[in-house]
Amino acid sequence: MDYIGIGGIIATIVGVIISSIVSWKIAKNSVKKKKLTYKLEIIPILTMESKTEDLKVNYKNKTLSNPCLIMLDIRNAGNVSVKEPPIYIICQKSVLIPAYIEDIPLGYKEKWELNHVNDNESFIKLEFINPKQVLKVRFYADLNDEVPQVICPLPDLEFVQLKDELAYKIADILLEEHAGGISLFYFPNFISRILRHN
Known part of the structure; x- marks a missing residue:
């Protein structure tokens, strides 16, 4: 079995994937989003239970x-x-x-x-x-x-x-730590933070 050939193919595929991700992040960050x-x-x-005649909230009389x-x-x-x-x-x-x-x-x-x-x-x-x-x-x-x-x-x-509480927490975490984009290596920590929020 040609291990060197297989290794070269795998390296090429990984290189293409990484290049695509980097290109996507650069393009995404270059677009202004309001x-x-x-x-x-x-x-x-x-x-x-707390509404009684003695407990009221008044505004402008x-x-x-x-x-x-x-x-x-x-x-x-x-x-x-x-x-x-x-x-x-x-x-x-x-x-x-x-x-x-x-x-x-x-x-x-x-x-x-x-x-x-x-x-x-x-x-x-x-x-x-x-x-x-x-x-x-x-x-x-x-x-x-x-x-x-x-x-x-x-x-x-x-x-x-x-409206969705989970979506709000996810957005909060993303904005807090990775406003410029997310690394693939960040996802395990990202998931653990969501679980801690819940």
Whole structure:
């Protein structure tokens, strides 16, 4: 059996595969991608067990019938900075109360702002958001059988909601450690991190 010949064939195949992967990564990283993803989580402030006549939540002298905390996380999942994305959170029939931005990076206090538009709408003003950065915005609301809408009407921007928790964790890990691409040797550690998250 010609082991040298077989070894040469295998080496050639491996070389072609590695060359293809490198070419794909270079091509991928050379394409500018503007993409923001967001996760929306709604947490009731009062449960059915805690609702009593003595425990109420008021806003502007009105009692909220279904007070909730809304947690909105927005992240730059692309590979370029997104400048001045107009992000709105809107309720059609529920009262929306802007609360605060959590964990604002140092020096970003005037660059990331949460603004009140009216009782049903808020506007998130961003000077920019860089790749891998995460914006954590918190609201209170009196939700009446609706889920708030989150929109960003910026041209050439992909704005996607992540609904699946596992997908969100995978995206979080990828953005955290390998924004420029993933090595084949990284996958075992990648899988172990997902399992630890679960």
